Amino acid sequence: MPQPLLPLWAAVLTSVAGGFALDLAYPDVAWWPAAFVAVVLALISIIGRGVWGAVLVGFAFAAPFFLSNQVFTARYLGPVPWLALSLFEAAITAVLTVLIALAYRWLPRVLPGLWSRLIALPALVAGLWCVRELVVGTWPYGGYPWGRVGITQTNGPFAEAASWVGVTGLSFLVVAACAALIEYARAARFRDLRTAAPTAVVILLITAAPQFPTTDAGTLRVGSVQGNGPSGYFDGAPANAVLAAQLAATRPLYGQEMDVLLWPEGGLDSDPLNNSDTARTLDNVSERVDAPLIVNAATERDGLFFNTSILWKAGEGAVATYDKRHPVPFGEYVPDRWFYRLFAPDLIDLIQREYTPGTDAPLFDVDGVGVGLAICFDVIYDEVIWNGAREGAQVYMFQTNNADFRGTDENVQQLAFARMRAIETGRAVVNLSTVGTSQVIAPDGSVIDGLPVDEAGYMLTEVPLRTGLTPAVVMGDAVPIGIAAASLLSLAGLGLVLRTRRRAV
Structure with missing residues (x-):
């Protein structure tokens, strides 16, 4: 068994530093190089560890990252949801860190050559890192794919690679580069420039590849309104106060030319499908702007x-509806309510309404223009975004309500996802919040227009349209599934070879 690079106490401290460094790569700080520092610190802590040592250093890395990255979840509901979510994700990450530790132990024993260490080992480690991200992002209750390494690169020079391989593929490339750099340093063959080639190739892949080009299809003139109304869960506003705020912020757009008017998630605090007064109000707004509306509300159908x-x-x-695909567990519904109510009945009982997941394609046809959709946290789920592009989206309109996270980094972290989705799909995104920050994002991820947080206002923007699918969209699940399957099968194969050798002896 190889000796650890660090004693256990130093590895734990190094892992903790790595966890905090990874959080620095996310907004509001958004220092993308910190992700590389974080991954290097995490990996050198794992090398040479046994099973329980790997669990410990994995938890020491993940706990400070999730606790700091997702502290916004404590904004209104207090520490219980924040601690439960963060520590549960940290526990999953810790257990799956064992796989990475096994890769460091097994591969050099089966393939002891230098080039195996410089090429195969970093690829396997990066793949198993992605396995951790995929499990956290899919399980339980649909997962929570928020804290992925790939998203940290939104502001950096490597973001364009996402148009080729998606967010998971970008995570793989970043971790592979870090793992290859570590093995290059461990090999101590600095005079042999050939040994630097694997690291250089990975870095070249994620820096030199331009964004995959999509085809110009004209523009869409979009009005979008951030009402800054009392739209938080605990705001206790009078009836239709949010609607009134949206109307007030919309009035300057009356009489101006546009193709569609967009309001944010929760921009209506009454159901226009069942409330005739709200329906008449929307008819009036649509007439005043002489354009269709894209609005959002909590609706009730068939109970x-x-x-x-x-x-x-x-x-x-x-004329069309789209229901959110991924209602937020413990926010928009309570899974296994009877069980969790045993532990925190007052907290669980705060969540009265149980949202049902939607099944429709996330797309509206707006007078011949395909508009892809995502409602709030739906933006973090890859398949929602890919589905919209495949169904014909030429532009995306993401509606969100960040009112329950005022004063935190949640809104700018979510904006980072929106910007990465623009790059990944090669399409412009209008990311509109009830309270901000709202932005119109170009297909290359740059910001065209914006509204600051906690201010009412509107945008009237010529938004570019695009057609054609990027490789990331075309391949879709094939990339994360392929990375996970190849990595797990490779690790299992290494274990089988070692077991066979032991039996032969």
């Missing part, structure tokens, strides 16, 4: 509740 985006036209009403 079920949905978080619904609605395409509304004057005189026609709701």
Whole structure:
């Protein structure tokens, strides 16, 4: 068994530093090089560790990262949800760190050559790191794929690689580069420039590859309104106060030319599908701007509740709807309510409405233009975004409500996802919040227009349209599934070879 690079006490401290460094790579600081520092610190802590040592250093890395990165979840509900979510994700990460430790132990024994260490080992380690991200992002209750390494690169020179391999593929490349750099340093063959080639190749892949080009399809003139109304869960506002705020911020747009008017998630605090007064108000707004509306409300149909985006036209009403695919567990519904209520009944009982997941394609046809959709945290789920592009989205409109996270980094972290989605798909994104920050993002990830946080206002923007699918969208799940399957099968193969050798002896 190889000796650890660091004694256990030093590895734990190094892992803790790595966890905090990874958080620095996310907004509000958004220092993208910190992700490379974080991954290097995490990996040198794992090398040579046994099973329980790997669990310990994995937890020491993940706990400070999740606790600091997701502290916004404590904004209104207090420390219990924040601690539960962060520590649960840290526990999953810790257990799966054992796989990376096994890779460091097994591969050099089966393939002891220098080039195996410089090429195969970094690829396997990066793949198993992605396995950790994928498990956290899919399990339980649909997962929570928020803290992925790939997202840290939104502001950096490597973001364009996401258009080729997606967010998981970008995570793989970043971790592979870090792991290759470590092995290059461990080999201590600095005079032999050939040994630097694997590290250089990975870095070249994620820096030299330009964003995959999509095809110009004209523009769409979009009005978007940030009402800054009392839209938080605990705001205790009077009836239709949010609607009133949206109307007030919309009035300067009356009479101006536009192709569509967008309101944010929760921009309606009454259901226009069941409330005739709200329906008449939307008809009036649509007439005043002479354009269809894309609005959002909590709707009820057949006794079920949905978080619904609605395409509304004057005189026609709701011509299309899209229900949020991934309602937030313990935010928009409570899974296994009977069980969790045993531990925190007062907290669980705060969440009265149980949203049902939607099944429709995340796309509206707005007078011949395909508009891809994502409602709030849906933006972090890859398949929602890919599905929209495959169904014909030429532009994305993401509706969100960040009112429950005022004063935290949540809104700018979510904006980082929106910017990465623009790059990944080669399409512009209008990311509109009830309270901000709202932005219009170009297909290359640059910001075209914006509204600051906690201010009412509007944007009227010529938003570029694009057609054509990037490799990331075309390959879709094949990249993360391929990385995970190849990595797990390779690790299992290494274990089988070693077991066979032991039996032969």
